[in-house]
Amino acid sequence: MDNLESYYQSRFAARTQRIQASTIREILKLTTQPGFISFAGGLPAADLFPIERIAEATQRILQAHGAQALQYSTTEGYLPLREWVAGRMPGATPEHVQIVSGSQQGLDLIGKVFIDPGSKVLVEAPTYLGALSAFNPYEPEYISVGMDEEGLQLDELEAALKAHHFKFMYVLPTFQNPSGRLMGLERRKAIVELARKYQTPILEDDAYAELYFSGKPLPTLYALDQELGGGNVVYLSTSSKTLAPGLRVAWVVGPKPVIQKIVYAKQGADLHTPTLNQMLVYELVRDGEWFQAQIGKIRHTYQTRRTWMLEALQKYMPEDIGWIVPEGGMFFWLTAPAQLDSLELLKQAVEEKMAFVPGQPFYADGSGKNTLRLSYSSASHEQIAEGIKRLGRAVHKMLGREPVV
Amino acid sequence: MDNLESYYQSRFAARTQRIQASTIREILKLTTQPGFISFAGGLPAADLFPIERIAEATQRILQAHGAQALQYSTTEGYLPLREWVAGRMPGATPEHVQIVSGSQQGLDLIGKVFIDPGSKVLVEAPTYLGALSAFNPYEPEYISVGMDEEGLQLDELEAALKAHHFKFMYVLPTFQNPSGRLMGLERRKAIVELARKYQTPILEDDAYAELYFSGKPLPTLYALDQELGGGNVVYLSTSSKTLAPGLRVAWVVGPKPVIQKIVYAKQGADLHTPTLNQMLVYELVRDGEWFQAQIGKIRHTYQTRRTWMLEALQKYMPEDIGWIVPEGGMFFWLTAPAQLDSLELLKQAVEEKMAFVPGQPFYADGSGKNTLRLSYSSASHEQIAEGIKRLGRAVHKMLGREPVV
CATH class of the missing domain: 3.90.1150.10 (Aspartate Aminotransferase, domain 1)
Structure with missing residues (x-):
């Protein structure tokens, strides 16, 4: 020593x-x-954190449900929050939703559930650095596909899907971190169809889903896949960019066989996301107008x-x-x-x-x-x-x- | 599909x-x-959760440091809390301390950092089920060592240490979950010495450290190892059994080379433990009398x-x-x-x-x-x-x- x-x-x-x-x-x-x-x-703008609202909500929760908020809770997550998430995703029920400790944990758990050493994972070039940090310990082999202004290039994507067997393709269609790109509707449809054609699940990371400066949000890949029968997209989003990242509350929405495995992986990883934090996020988002x-x-x-x-x-x-x-x-x-x-x-x-x-x-x-x-x-x-x-x-x-x- | x-x-x-x-x-x-x-x-007794104290402390934190409490923070953890933890461990500085999202995450990260498929890990028989859930995804081979009323049997332990090369030995010396055993002082000393003799790091899980019904707490394996020069024990404890498990705030204390790797692993796993929760735990424990x-x-x-x-x-x-x-x-x-x-x-x-x-x-x-x-x-x-x-x-x-x- x-x-x-x-x-x-x-x-x-x-x-x-x-x-x-x-x-x-x-x-x-x-x-x-x-x-x-x-x-x-x-960093999200701290001057926009709803501090007073969070303080009030915390008081309400602790007064009315203090013991529950401070006790161990189920690995799957706080049911009202899972219901709220499911309500925003076409075809989803709470059984399709797993609450995670930030999107980062969603990425880690998906890596743990899917990736063997040498498994191939398709990523955008560039892609989110934190996803690479999450996946790397599971030792995947990455295949990068280039992008134009609208996102993944379809010809290059199809060539890759034809040439390799991927565990999944990791895509950030909406205001991608780092490139800020927004994938257009036609590109979204084409990618969802290609993924189904080549039987490759999509991991859709939608952390910036709410941050459109104008216009109507485009449908998620999850929603477009649902229209074709569903089951081929695992979706990830978070409260970090709309409420406060320091609370570490995010969610995975996916097919039941995937969510079941994520539950086991999460149980070994941290038992559950802090109960109080989940109840707090729900208390804030439930008031839709606010x-x-x-x-x-x-x-x-x-x-x-x-x-x-x-x-x-x-x-x-x-x-x-x-x-x-x-x-x-x-x-x-x-x-x-x-x-x-x-x-x-x-x-x-x-x-x-x-x-x-x-x-x-x-x-x-x-x-x-x-x-x-x-x-x-x-x-x-x-x-x-x-x-x-x-x-x-x-x-x-x-x-x-x-x-x- | x-x-x-x-x-x-x-x-x-x-x-x-x-x-x-x-x-x-x-x-x-x-x-x-x-x-x-x-x-x-x-489950810790919910009727003992300091709900009012937590409500007050949350208000104080949000009023005085709301933006900080709700923002992303460093992977290592909230410095005042790391200082408080270090102050309780002989020879430790904040650089030896990593805040984790419950002990369970400490176990997962240590598994990720140390265990290759087929790596040998020495465990007590019985041992904490959650540790097995955390380690299993990294595919170790367990060698179980039997216990008497005082914990690990020394002859069996030494035979195992002689026969195998272990990544580490996982020990719960204080009111072990599940068996409730308390390892006596002489047994503790002997185990720390054997581990050093056979160059096998100890992972000491001390979740129940504070729950002595009477008498003076025995020194931790970490403290005993420190007396012999230190560096051979990675220590894990938590606020779950003294404050509230729903907050998910725990800590790993260990040699710097181990903590550095845990920092990287945690960054990929969940970026950091919720900032507000860490500040809240610190706000509670800093009043030593309370x-x-x-x-x-x-x-x-x-x-x-x-x-x-x-x-x-x-x-x-x-x-x-x-x-x-x-x-x-x-x-x-x-x-x-x-x-x-x-x-x-x-x-x-x-x-x-x-x-x-x-x-x-x-x-x-x-x-x-x-x-x-x-x-x-x-x-x-x-x-x-x-x-x-x-x-x-x-x-x-x-x-x-x-x-x-």
Whole structure:
């Protein structure tokens, strides 16, 4: 035991030994210094958390059902909340719903239930980094499929589905983290049909489902699959983006055979999601009028911040930096000329006291070195204007050009 | 997709396909009927939950730090709570502490970090069923070591340590769930020394640490290992048995190389334990005087209920049913003559409208058919007297004898 590092290193599982410290994580630790402007974290706007409402609801719950709220509860989750979730999903009953401790836990449990070492999983390029962190311990082999402005490219997708046997395909159709893309209706229909044709279940991650800035929300892949008979989509969403992420309450909706296995996996993983937190989320969402107004506030605020960031990008970025203007969600996704390495850019940006997340970790195939993610959800007008100005300086310096300002 | 069951069955991971529905779970579902007396669940007494204190503390936290309490937070956990935990463990700093979503999650993450398929893990016979549920998905091979009244038998333990290379040994020295055993000081010292001699890390599960009915708590294995240089014990405890299990706040304390890996594993598993819940637990435990009084109440109540159950067992059980009188914790562990199968007894008991947990699932080696667990923590005097009377009738019937009453 003289050298604890090597004592334990030789005792860790193979999956653990592959984990390496993240350079990006180390760099981003610097961003808590005063004067720093960070667009790195995907943090919902704390100024929109319904703090008073949560305080009132907690009192009501503890007064009326304190013993229940503080006791162990069933692994499946709080029944009224499961009923509420089921009520929003076509064809679903509470037996199709499992409450989880954040979407992240949903991803972990689905990985645990489906993935053997070497199992193939189809992912978008780019995809959500946290899903890769959740799946990696189960040692899948990823096949990445490219995207255009509307999401997964159909020809490439079909070729992959034809060539491989996948445990599932992981898709974020609505304001994808990181790219902010919204998959259109026709693309959604085509993907649901292809998945059924090639008998590949879809895992639909819909964390940003409510964050449309305008227009009518598109049907989920779950709903479209339901129209074709159902059973081929496992759906994941959360209260983190509409109420408060610190409560860690999310849900999986899926075919009963899948939910049954998730129940067992969750029982071994954490017994159940905190009872009080589940009751609290239900107490908030059950008042539909209030909940819609809360969502409305978030939409309006994020849209405003999105527009501020768009204006700043237009002002401070050189013309060969590209982006899709997000119509919802929390992120801008930038694509730079191929020679610009965004990890190097981050080092330069940190010198300017601003930060973002380099794009490469969002690609399971290791590409995307010239991409980066900016979050506007938690920033003020001033922070956005100044932060993008600093990023502009760093970009111009990296590209060997004179900055605009 | 016509047959969803087989469609998904062929897509599940190997670890999932091994999961079978539990007969016991199915039987215990019946116990929610009116008139049923169940000693099956290991439920802390809800009448002792500090509901008002929790309500007040929640208000204070939300008023003063609402945005923080509801926002994402670090994977490692809320620093003041980590400091409080570290302050109770000799030689520990907050860097040795990881907050987890219940002890159950600690077990899952340690399984994920250490266990490869076929890895050997040493367990007590019997051991905590939930640990087996947590470890099983990582496919270990268990080696069970027998116990006497004081815990693991030293000669058997040393023979196992000599014969196998273990990832770790899993030990519950204090009021073990299920057997209620308290490991004595000399046994503790000997086990810590043997583990160091054979370079086998100890995972110490100390969920019942505070529930001594009398006397001075014995030093933890963690503390004893620390006296010999430290680094060989990973320690797990929780707020579930002293405050409220529904909050799901527990902690792992261990050597830094282990904690670092657990941080990564937890990040993939659920990002972090709910911020509000961590702040709430800290807000309660920081008032040491109140917290000690709360623990005092629990000790006194459980001791009283333990004594009620002891009296009922003495009255209604035949002489060839044995037990250890627990000096703390929540459980009686009964051993019947070898011919009595406690799963069959459960079916008989359910006829009598009472329930317990059969002992076999607590044995990794499948033995223990003639054992069973009774929880007294949540039961009234009347329930205990009547419930044990019913159990007595079932036992006498199974053994083909005339009941006492």
